[in-house]
Amino acid sequence: MEEETSKLQQFPESFLSFLEANGLDPSIYTHADSIPRYVRLKPGFENAVQEIESQINCKLEKVKWLPGFYSIPPHVHIARSKAYQQGMMYGIDAASGAAVSALGISPGDHVLDLCAAPGAKLCMMLDLLGDKGSATGVDVARHRLASCRTLLLKYGLGERSRLFLADGTIFSVPPTTNLTCDEPCVDDHEDTFKQWTSRRPYKERKQEAKARKISSVLPQNGQPEIIFYGQSSGVIGLKKKQLYRSLDENDYAYCGYDKVLVDAECTHDGSIKHIQKFEQWGWTTLERRVLDAERTDISLASLQLNLLRNGFRLLKEAGTLVYSTCSLTHAQNEDVVDQFLAENSSAELQEIEMAKDWPCRSGRTPKTLRFDPATSATSGLFVAKIRKLALKETEKNVL
Numbered sequence: 001m002e003e004e005t006s007k008l009q010q011f012p013e014s015f016l017s018f019l020e021a022n023g024l025d026p027s028i029y030t031h032a033d034s035i036p037r038y039v040r041l042k043p044g045f046e047n048a049v050q051e052i053e054s055q056i057n058c059k060l061e062k063v064k065w066l067p068g069f070y071s072i073p074p075h076v077h078i079a080r081s082k083a084y085q086q087g088m089m090y091g092i093d094a095a096s097g098a099a100v101s102a103l104g105i106s107p108g109d110h111v112l113d114l115c116a117a118p119g120a121k122l123c124m125m126l127d128l129l130g131d132k133g134s135a136t137g138v139d140v141a142r143h144r145l146a147s148c149r150t151l152l153l154k155y156g157l158g159e160r161s162r163l164f165l166a167d168g169t170i171f172s173v174p175p176t177t178n179l180t181c182d183e184p185c186v187d188d189h190e191d192t193f194k195q196w197t198s199r200r201p202y203k204e205r206k207q208e209a210k211a212r213k214i215s216s217v218l219p220q221n222g223q224p225e226i227i228f229y230g231q232s233s234g235v236i237g238l239k240k241k242q243l244y245r246s247l248d249e250n251d252y253a254y255c256g257y258d259k260v261l262v263d264a265e266c267t268h269d270g271s272i273k274h275i276q277k278f279e280q281w282g283w284t285t286l287e288r289r290v291l292d293a294e295r296t297d298i299s300l301a302s303l304q305l306n307l308l309r310n311g312f313r314l315l316k317e318a319g320t321l322v323y324s325t326c327s328l329t330h331a332q333n334e335d336v337v338d339q340f341l342a343e344n345s346s347a348e349l350q351e352i353e354m355a356k357d358w359p360c361r362s363g364r365t366p367k368t369l370r371f372d373p374a375t376s377a378t379s380g381l382f383v384a385k386i387r388k389l390a391l392k393e394t395e396k397n398v399l
């Protein structure tokens, strides 16, 4: 108890007021040292458990409610082990794994991750796809997306993926397999995409460096920029115009993505390990990054709503979208989802069937879920699953 009080006393008054104003129990932050770390084994390495245990010198405890996941004590580091360096496992919190599982990805799906970097969830999505389908990752931050590319390459998951530097609120590129939905491109003089290589021609590197100097985030013209694509991602052989084309609004219902993850930018207040880092970074950084009133109250919530709106727009009929954040405030979660549902008669909030066995609570809006350190022994995460109804179903609902 004394230890708990002294931990809370370290927090600046402004953070404690932020928690109070959002109805959040500060005691969740006292669990930071006791919640385990989680790893997911790459498919194919299920029989390497003993080998990995001997390398990291501790037992891998199977997470019974989440296939492929194991927990290890919080102080154990995996980065120096051969198993990690050789790509047999990656670190990903079990709550994040639950959010990806809720999408119900099947091999052959075309999946979109609208806030993809640094990419642990995208890795899991690609693992679930196997050798069919495609994954498209979008992020607004160039350096974070570059880390995502490194991760995909390390884990041999690049083959069917595309990474776009773009604003997820307006991103419009459909999956590449659906060229038949579009008019063929007639400009035969334009160059086609060749096999992706990390070695860029001198002229291109110079242009990129210039663009980076001006802005470390989005390309100057607001157009998406593809920074990576795999051999079987459907990009090779396309012309720029074909790749970056958008569809007529109604066509996304037929030619859009099967599954969309909107793991939205947020204040990260539920990520207790992240909050703990501010002890080293300084509490003024926390105030600037997490508590800035405009960010938390207005601009962040509208960014989240716009990401959700656009993710849903790009979803196929009968497709599934998962909205998640690692914030635990209502403003960034239930309020965003409620507002979105109120304005979309074709969106239906879904029960996450498999969650019956998950150690989480219901959110304020029924069918939504909340993971938190005290209930779940994971990092904090809000998860909502939404289905796009077919036109006929929408009409029935409206009547």
Ligand SMILES: C[S@@+](CC[C@H](N)C(=O)[O-])C[C@H]1O[C@@H](n2cnc3c(N)ncnc32)[C@H](O)[C@@H]1O
Residues within 6 Å of the ligand: 096, 114, 115, 116, 117, 118, 119, 120, 121, 122, 138, 139, 140, 141, 144, 166, 167, 168, 169, 263, 264, 265, 266, 326
């Ligand atoms: C919670 S993180 C995503 C974590 C990621 N899904 C993972 O599992 O590693 C949120 C991400 O949203 C990105 N972001 C912020 N605004 C964005 C926007 N308008 N469009 C796309 N991405 C955005 C941030 O750069 C950040 O990488």
